[in-house]
Amino acid sequence: MDVIKDLDPELYGYMKNELLRQQTSLEMIPSENFTSEAVMQAVGSILTNKYSEGYPGKRYYGGNEFIDGIESLAISRAKSLFDVEHVNVQPYSGSPANMEVYLALCNAGDTIMGQSLTSGGHLTHGSPASATGKIFKSIQYCVREDGYINIDEARKLAIENRPKLIWIGSTAYPRMLPFKEFAVIAEETGAYLAADISHISGLVIGGVHESPAQYAHIITTTTHKTLRGPRGAMIMVTRRGLEKDPELPKKIDKSVFPGMQGGPHDHVTAGIATALLQASRPEFKEYAAQVVKNAKALAEALMKNGIRLATNGTDNHLILADLTPIAPGMGVFAQDALDTAGITMNKNTVPGEQSSPFYPSGLRMGTPALTTRGMGEPEMKQIAGLIGTVIRYVSARRLPDGKEERAEYLRSFRAEIRKSRELDDIRKQVVELARRFPLYPSLGT
């Protein structure tokens, strides 16, 4: 960052502090990861200079012979790793990728179905807050009281409403996704089935989560979560998808460009290519297996600490702690106090939420980033202890009822925890633990 340091000290200051924050905290947001230095080199390269609207061999501008090579490399690696027939690596990120799937298959006003946001689904699966919930008639299925996806409800809703497109995939679901069951529902109702494996694509490649390749027609994924690549996304068409609609690859490609996007981000495409190479190595299988082992160890230790977990555990990289038994809305206090202690995760709604989406009762956490640092089960036990201590520290807090009292109370709570000796002591233990697993040592600090 030397050039930035000289040119723009103000920006450099923020970047340096962010590096230090990443190095000295425990990153437990389950959608985050630490990408490799190879990926960062690709993303920080001269490839950002090029315009290459179109696809390999069919570009609008000249000078694309090497870009064609890069994009073809990313595509062929993705096809073989995910065992699919067609891949588009150009989507700018997960949300545009999903919109591109809608626009390839649906018209405005068509019926679509996805998992509701408060049940762990993604905004882009038809949430009223997202354009996808406004442009299309959105039907939402939920999880049951026990936290598992309500497959019977999804089937009933699909038969009643005949959606054109069904989504399976989540951002806050700690169990295996029921691809097979949703394939049956899609078959019964004639819908396209799109599996959004953004959170779990690294686990799928690593062989620790079932692949949707033989069940879904379309697969979308971000590339920056468990896959550990740069920020970006891919849309894939499976063999089953081709059988249902031989035009699918063409429809998807046209929907990405010129339908939604202009020039692809070739520097990101290069980063995706190198991340896919890394993900094809035996070490990545070990990584993916360790992510799940760590999540299970963390879940076990949290439950021993008296913390309730949605579905009583996890099958994947993610844990949803349900703090309702302490008090509804406890997720708000816990997230802020944990953040102050250097443990980063997010508040989240829980199955049967008794509070509200803005003041939820749960915490969503995951192990992909910690595992990239090299942490294992002993560290998960230690971290569960720290999380337990922080939750006990805030457990007497209660959200006031009135809107203004609530805002005022949270303001003073936040000021108080910044001065807390107890949290400062945990923060010191966090720094010490983080330092034992160095992150990007070549970048300094």
Ligand SMILES: *Cc1c(COP(=O)(O)O)cnc(C)c1O
């Ligand atoms: C993260 C995520 C997305 C959106 O990705 P962005 O890159 O943030 O736009 C879409 N779907 C699921 C299931 C996700 O987890």
